[in-house]
Amino acid sequence: MTQEPLDQPITDVFSTSTKELSASERAKLDEQNKRLVPAFKAQKLEIDAQRHWDIFYKRNETRFFKDRHWTTREFQELLAEPHNTNQSKGEHRNLLEVGCGVGNLVFPLLEEQLKSGGGFYFYACDFSPRAIDFVRANELYDPNHITAFQCDITTEQVHQSIPSESLDVCTMIFVLSAIHPDKFGDVLQNLWRLLKPGGVVLFRDYGLYDMAQLRFKPGHKIADNFYMRQDGTRSYYFSEQELAQLFSSTGFEILSNSYVHRRTLNIKEGVDAPRIFLQGKFRKRSLS
Template sequence: MAKEYHSKDFEWEELRKQIENDPSLSYHLQQPIDYSEPSQSQQDSSAAWNTFHTTHSTAKFFKERRYLFKEFPDLSSSSVFLEVGCGNGSTALPILRTLETATVYACDCSIQALDSSIHNIRRASNRKPPLESRFHPFHCDFSTNAFPPWLACNYCKQTSLTPQHHIPDVCCNAPTDLNSFLKDGKCCIGGVDVVTLIFTLSAVPFNKMPAAISECFSVLKPGGLLLFRDYGLYDMTMLRFEPDQKMGYREYKRSEGTRSYFFSLDSARNLFKGAGFIECPDSLLVALISCLLSQLELDYCCIKSVNRRNGKAMRRVWVHGKFQKPV
């Protein structure tokens, strides 16, 4: 039987006070004055994530996000998804299983991750048509490159993602199984209903996050949602980093070269609102309507778990958010 979804095993403010009053952890609070390392190139970033997914390619590492629909109930009312940073398919698979008419477009900067996602979804498919027929992976690093125009061409973006005329130019870099769709005269798929950013944005250098979020905004249909979950400030994984692994304010680098940023509510709110997303409506009337229609939210998810091997309690902190593109 599935456990009830919960997110408040402890209060984040109590954790903050404890961490900020511990002298041994003071280096996590300091903002570096100078960044001595050059910015990571797209090629280096992709290579690091290829190494990561090659190292963690076992079935033990793959954990399907079975509680996704309890975390984000809005998924049930959508049909066209873009998963950014799909990894091994742990988010795409429950969407495809639960929603029989859903189509999931999924990108990652790592070829190894894309191969793993295809393998895991193909292995889990026991239906006809198979789940993989509604899963369209493609290679893209959204922190550096724009999404391909077959997702949403410039014309459709300028007309609120509602194509009124067909454009003769057909995008040639679409996945193979989309080529026939595009050759029918359609310029693109017309945008998506939902973008999922699940433990993806934290891997992007902080100075590249605004442009990356703007890319997500650009391919959403008006009224579409961006569902966000990522590492929160003072999560236990942040506290494990050593001082020499710190790359910036709340930014760290792992041994294989991948990065991780830890979000506060304010940093997440400012990034998404800066790109044009709605999180807190201005007027009372708009707030009421938005609450009834979409229940927009941003909060810390604080989970306490126990390591089975050593019995040590682990305090996990994630930032959970839901943002909307204005209608």
């Protein structure tokens, strides 16, 4: 349930400072406010959110996103570990990928750990039933290693498939931005209940004043930092302070939380532009 840029990273710079806008960039944001998405249309987008993502995957199938081999570089918590000889037979770490799409994060991780002989049992969920169909059709899909299921992560559905306090790691990569801001708190509460004490959420999403935000024309803005794409899917752009408040108010400890300023290059399309993402690690506090 994600849309992310099809690009090639050139440089990454981590910063806690919000981008300073130029006069022309401020003018673009002011222009967006001249015509907002009407309230009735915004409500219809919320009602039809699942349908829009199903249409997205019907159109793009498994071709849109590249496999996310970069995740183990950014998040050491995803590296496969050998089985602990002190663990009981069958015991393992558990990982949930929220908004798994067609499996571009989970399957590279699974493939790597099948070679190393250790690691996670994977859960993968997505809002789109069609996306889950693609995950289950993957040749690497094996219920001995992975369970994929459809659910709305803003509701209690996820608790029907995963026991409370059973997860070691949860990933949200370009996912929370696709959800209505009014439901961000519900999502984090659900993840809190699923994680073991000491479990972590690994996060990356769109940062405030990213190039994509500045490019929206009038008629696409739904609310502050929340926009409608041409295909009916939606995107939110986070500030570092806002994300910190969201997680800390739910009870998470902030391990890291910063902007990623990335210059991206798409030679085929002739694109050379800066991007801004927000990346963080958030830990459920232990009881001890």
